[in-house]
Amino acid sequence: MSIDDTNLDPAANGALPLESVIPATDRNSIKNEQRRELFTTPSFLIGLVIALFWLACAIVPGVFTKWKENDFVRTSDGASIPRQGPQAEAWFGTDSIGRDVFSRVIYGADNVLINSPLAALLAVLAGAVLGLIMGYYRGWVDEILSRVLEAVLSLPVILLALMVVAVFGDSRLVLILTIAGLFTPVVARTVRAAVLAEAQLDYVTSAKLRGEPSLFIMLREIFPNISNILVVEFTVRVGYAIFTVATLAFLGFSAGDATVADWGKDISESYNLIQAGQWWPSVFPALAIASLVIAINLIADSVDKVYSS
Amino acid sequence: MTATASSDAQLDRGDPMTAALAVDDLRLAYTVRGTPRAVLRGVTFQVRPGEAFGLVGESGCGKSTTAYAALRYLPSNGEITGGRVLAGGQNITEMSTKQLQQFRANHAAMVYQDPVQAMNPTLRIGRQVAECFQILGFDKGEAEDRALASLERVKIADPKSVMDRYPYQLSGGMLQRVVIAMGLAGDPQLLVLDEPTTGLDATVEAEVLDLVRELREETQAAVLLIAHNLGVIRTMCDRVGVMYAGKMVEEASSDELFEAPSHPYTIGLMNAIPRLGLRKTDRALATIPGNMPSIGTELPTCVYVSRCPLATDICRTDKPPVVALGDGRWTRCHHSDQVSSIEEPDAVVPDYKVGDSNIVELEQVSKTFRQRGNDIPALVSVDLGFAEGETLGLVGESGSGKSTLAKTMLGVYGADDGSQITLDGTPMKGKATDRRDASIRAIQMVFQNPDSALNRAWTVRRILLRTVTSLTPLKGAEANDRVEEIAEAMRLSPHHLDMRPRQLSGGLKQRVAIARAFAGDPRVVVCDEPTSALDVSVQAAILNLLANVQHDERTSYLFITHDIGVVRYLADRIAVMYVGRIMEKGFTEDIFNGPVHPYTEALLSAVPNVDGTASERIPLAGDIPSPADPPPGCVFHTRCRYSIPGTCDTIEPPDILVGPRHEITCHLPIDQLPKPVTVSIRANP
Numbered sequence: 001m002s003i004d005d006t007n008l009d010p011a012a013n014g015a016l017p018l019e020s021v022i023p024a025t026d027r028n029s030i031k032n033e034q035r036r037e038l039f040t041t042p043s044f045l046i047g048l049v050i051a052l053f054w055l056a057c058a059i060v061p062g063v064f065t066k067w068k069e070n071d072f073v074r075t076s077d078g079a080s081i082p083r084q085g086p087q088a089e090a091w092f093g094t095d096s097i098g099r100d101v102f103s104r105v106i107y108g109a110d111n112v113l114i115n116s117p118l119a120a121l122l123a124v125l126a127g128a129v130l131g132l133i134m135g136y137y138r139g140w141v142d143e144i145l146s147r148v149l150e151a152v153l154s155l156p157v158i159l160l161a162l163m164v165v166a167v168f169g170d171s172r173l174v175l176i177l178t179i180a181g182l183f184t185p186v187v188a189r190t191v192r193a194a195v196l197a198e199a200q201l202d203y204v205t206s207a208k209l210r211g212e213p214s215l216f217i218m219l220r221e222i223f224p225n226i227s228n229i230l231v232v233e234f235t236v237r238v239g240y241a242i243f244t245v246a247t248l249a250f251l252g253f254s255a256g257d258a259t260v261a262d263w264g265k266d267i268s269e270s271y272n273l274i275q276a277g278q279w280w281p282s283v284f285p286a287l288a289i290a291s292l293v294i295a296i297n298l299i300a301d302s303v304d305k306v307y308s309s
Numbered sequence: 310m311t312a313t314a315s316s317d318a319q320l321d322r323g324d325p326m327t328a329a330l331a332v333d334d335l336r337l338a339y340t341v342r343g344t345p346r347a348v349l350r351g352v353t354f355q356v357r358p359g360e361a362f363g364l365v366g367e368s369g370c371g372k373s374t375t376a377y378a379a380l381r382y383l384p385s386n387g388e389i390t391g392g393r394v395l396a397g398g399q400n401i402t403e404m405s406t407k408q409l410q411q412f413r414a415n416h417a418a419m420v421y422q423d424p425v426q427a428m429n430p431t432l433r434i435g436r437q438v439a440e441c442f443q444i445l446g447f448d449k450g451e452a453e454d455r456a457l458a459s460l461e462r463v464k465i466a467d468p469k470s471v472m473d474r475y476p477y478q479l480s481g482g483m484l485q486r487v488v489i490a491m492g493l494a495g496d497p498q499l500l501v502l503d504e505p506t507t508g509l510d511a512t513v514e515a516e517v518l519d520l521v522r523e524l525r526e527e528t529q530a531a532v533l534l535i536a537h538n539l540g541v542i543r544t545m546c547d548r549v550g551v552m553y554a555g556k557m558v559e560e561a562s563s564d565e566l567f568e569a570p571s572h573p574y575t576i577g578l579m580n581a582i583p584r585l586g587l588r589k590t591d592r593a594l595a596t597i598p599g600n601m602p603s604i605g606t607e608l609p610t611c612v613y614v615s616r617c618p619l620a621t622d623i624c625r626t627d628k629p630p631v632v633a634l635g636d637g638r639w640t641r642c643h644h645s646d647q648v649s650s651i652e653e654p655d656a657v658v659p660d661y662k663v664g665d666s667n668i669v670e671l672e673q674v675s676k677t678f679r680q681r682g683n684d685i686p687a688l689v690s691v692d693l694g695f696a697e698g699e700t701l702g703l704v705g706e707s708g709s710g711k712s713t714l715a716k717t718m719l720g721v722y723g724a725d726d727g728s729q730i731t732l733d734g735t736p737m738k739g740k741a742t743d744r745r746d747a748s749i750r751a752i753q754m755v756f757q758n759p760d761s762a763l764n765r766a767w768t769v770r771r772i773l774l775r776t777v778t779s780l781t782p783l784k785g786a787e788a789n790d791r792v793e794e795i796a797e798a799m800r801l802s803p804h805h806l807d808m809r810p811r812q813l814s815g816g817l818k819q820r821v822a823i824a825r826a827f828a829g830d831p832r833v834v835v836c837d838e839p840t841s842a843l844d845v846s847v848q849a850a851i852l853n854l855l856a857n858v859q860h861d862e863r864t865s866y867l868f869i870t871h872d873i874g875v876v877r878y879l880a881d882r883i884a885v886m887y888v889g890r891i892m893e894k895g896f897t898e899d900i901f902n903g904p905v906h907p908y909t910e911a912l913l914s915a916v917p918n919v920d921g922t923a924s925e926r927i928p929l930a931g932d933i934p935s936p937a938d939p940p941p942g943c944v945f946h947t948r949c950r951y952s953i954p955g956t957c958d959t960i961e962p963p964d965i966l967v968g969p970r971h972e973i974t975c976h977l978p979i980d981q982l983p984k985p986v987t988v989s990i991r992a993n994p
Binding site for chain 1: 825
């Protein structure tokens with residue numbers, strides 16, 4: 001064996017390991033450790049349990065309730081009992097026409113749980129595309145798009161949503177697209193900042209030096225490195241989307257006909273009864289919204305903390 | 310006379326109560342991803358009053374953690390799990406938060422690596438410095454007076470105007486002076502410096518180190534200095550402790566440590582440094598096989614056993630003894646009597662043959678940036694040629710245009726009209742995107758920081774394969790074969806190919822980056838400080854690799870570096886840049902033997918040398934001029950100690966030939982050109 005070989009590669013003589021893999025930071029073990037840490041974080045578990053509960057409600061609401069969303073609660077003698085407070089027959093009380101508030105809360109989960117993640121997903125996808133283009137090309141492309149996004153951001157979210165929904169109708173598709181469109185600028189700005197930082201790195205210079213096309217650099221080189229930002233951004237946006245969906249429903253824009261259970265819509269139908277002392281038909285759906293948003297935020301915070309450390 | 314003490318406790322270090330800092334069996338763990346992991350595994354040392362103590366070791370050895378723990382300044386996931394720290398007789402490990410604040414304000418000061426981050430960017434310098442005095446109880450007016458006095462003390466230019474400026478208006482060297490002034494506010498008995506000059510130019514570094522040296526004499530404060538640059542440690546410290554994997558393995562006076570190290574690890578470090586004028590034609594550099602154990606690893610016996618050339622069975626079963634060697638010098642090794650048997654590598658790398666004609670030639674290359682309507686000439690009429698198999702070392706302060714030159718050559722920037730870059734005599738287009746495939750292939754680059762240069766989301770195989778398929782006509786199985794071939798040539802084993810960069814150590818990552826640069830069979834490779842982010846032992850392996858690949862492939866290198874030892878080891882020729890101009894170029898031996906350009910003289914003398922202190926350092930006053938507004942005549946005349954009034958400040962200097970292919974751009978007659986001031990090597994062995 002030549003001497004310079006020994007010198008360069010001590011492993012060649014079999015005596016000692018070459019400067020090599022860093023054992024404790026093996027990629028899989030990091031992933032496992034991160035997952036383990038996530039699943040031992042109390043706030044994440046609490047959030048997960050709540051979110052999973054609402055997900056189950058959205059999929060199989062009948063399992064949890066005695067009454068259907070539009071059933072009238074009847075006592076043993078067959079009488080309807082509208083405007084009654086919480087009791088054994090109706091845990092959350094009954095609303096102004098005698099439906100079970102508990103059942104309506106359970107049945108109302110699906111609207112929020114379908115619309116919000118879809119809207120957030122679309123927003124993240126569109127924001128990622130815009131952010132990649134702005135952060136990678138910079139210059140006048142970035143200038144123009146930035147000004148447009150800032151203009152959108154400067155408008156009050158709910159007013160804009162109301163306008164769009166009022167013009168195009170309140171079908172589920174329009175609702176989702178509207179909310180996605182409203183969130184896209186925020187996501188785009190976050191992604192743009194991340195792409196700006198990535199594009200400074202030498203691997204991008206290296207790709208340019210071997211003549212790679214821009215599309216390849218954006219999608220294959222840079223995109224995989226910003227994907228965890230997108231995950232965090234998605235969870236955060238879901239939380240906001242829930243709020244927006246519920247607010248729009250409260251203001252009278254929700255998919256489906258008037259009798260379908262929906263948290264925001266139910267609150268808007270019953271909140272004026274609070275003054276008459278009948279708090280239950282509006283407070284329970286409100287708590288449902290709050291619990292879901294808190295759950296999503298708990299998950300988002302834990303995911304952010306574990307994956308960015 | 311050697312005496313064996315079996316443990317740290319039996320070693321006589323002096324009374325810990327009177328020490329400026331006494332660290333006693335300090336153990337510390339960081340909680341990472343939920344698990345506490347040991348970082349310090351029982352560190353014991355003392356810094357006596359007025360003494361400068363240096364901590365050395367490779368990254369991850371715990372030297373910075375020790376420094377932070379010395380002031381109990383720890384991140385939230387760090388916990389002291391054992392031992393104690395005494396400073397001036399006070400037990401820091403037992404202090405309450407309030408006592409600790411008092412102690413830090415009055416007894417100790419810390420200077421960090423990056424002065425920019427140590428300052429609040431929104432407050433004026435004067436206010437921030439005065440704050441330090443207000444904390445000590447002075448009222449506002451007096452605090453300001455004292456702030457001004459303290460800035461004068463650190464010899465900052467024009468302290469009055471500095472008081473009114475914001476941090477971004479000061480250079481790195483000036484900011485570090487301000488940080489030191491703030492640290493000295495409470496007249497501390499202990500000054501902890503954590504890489505205080507890393508990131509500063511050699512010329513600025515020399516000034517900051519001079520300042521620390523003067524202040525130390527003036528204040529008699531004890532200094533704990535952390536630096537990865539062993540030259541800094543050698544020139545600054547009285548005594549040095551060598552750390553490895555959270556334990557101190559050797560302690561000695563600075564001279565003894567560098568001239569006669571007594572622990573196998575220290576010997577490995579010393580042999581890995583290109584020093585004493587070593588050249589690639591003399592021998593390969595020594596490397597240390599393996600990796601430092603990562604934090605939290607169970608190390609029941611000797612921490613160095615897995616990489617030690619002397620390791621025997623006893624090293625794996627018994628804790629190594631502390632062997633006292635007199636004068637506070639000791640080593641932690643079972644085989645301290647055998648260390649002389651560790652040999653330097655005596656391999657002489659086969660002769661390097663440099664071709665006769667230039668492959669790539671730069672003629673009158675200029676690059677002017679336009680910024681807010683102003684022309685900024687970053688490169689001015691540069692002529693350079695690269696012969697086959699030749700290494701051209703490019704040196705100069707930051708802002709001198711080294712990177713601009715490299716990037717213009719690579720085609721990241723298009724050169725100005727009238728510039729010509731030729732490949733085998735054929736002119737190339739300026740921008741890489743306009744160049745032919747063959748020209749793109751011909752010039753590739755190895756970047757400074759492999760973490761930034763490699764895509765973290767890709768496997769090594771994908772990184773190399775993509776480069777092969779986009780630079781060469783090879784496809785499919787052939788391309789894959791080429792990837793495996795190039796990986797083998799870079800001493801990467803096949804299982805590394807399927808890993809991602811984060812799974813690899815710094816040295817391996819840089820090997821991958823080098824493999825990528827060589828994947829398309831380049832004619833010239835630009836190496837932009839390829840080893841400055843690496844530890845010395847890894848640097849040695851990378852330099853060996855670069856030298857060997859060059860020998861086999863006959864590639865030319867443009868090697869940009871600030872490390873004079875490295876450039877002397879590797880370069881066949883050296884070019885010195887200043888404000889976008891080449892001031893001097895010549896063969897490496899000729900540059901180090903002189904005569905040289907006055908700027909080269911100052912640059913060489915500024916570098917802290919591992920072989921001891923140079924007899925005289927040539928000061929380089931002021932900052933490098935902005936290329937937007939270069940001084941008239943010779944651009945260096947504003948800082949040149951030989952400047953001839955009426956000539957140097959009006960007339961551009963000629964290129965004079967002082968030897969074979971040794972050109973100096975200067976007005977001085979040849980016989981008046983300076984000789985470089987260097988350490989007389991092995992003057993007193």
